[in-house]
């Protein structure tokens with residue numbers, strides 16, 4: 001089973017990962033990091049296939065994918 005972990009302090013809330021996840025696993029969440037950005041969270045973790053697209057799209061290296 002695959003799992004995504006967001007490094008909250010690196011997220012800039014750009015939304016690329018949300019847009020490009022083929023399974024709509026990710027969404028901008030309510031947690032705000034120390035830089036004032038709303039951090040992405042996994043809202044449908046059971047739908048994650050571990051494709052790593054989100055991690056490749058993130059310009060800030062804020063997503064780790066475990067398979």
Ligand code: SF4
Pocket residue numbers: 002004020021022023024025026047048049050051052053054055065
């Ligand atoms: S690994 Fe793929 S399926 Fe899982 S959250 Fe990232 S883009 Fe979506």
Ligand code: SF4
Pocket residue numbers: 006010011012013014015016017018040057058059060061062063
């Ligand atoms: S692509 Fe990276 S920086 Fe942008 S919202 Fe997703 S986790 Fe945050």
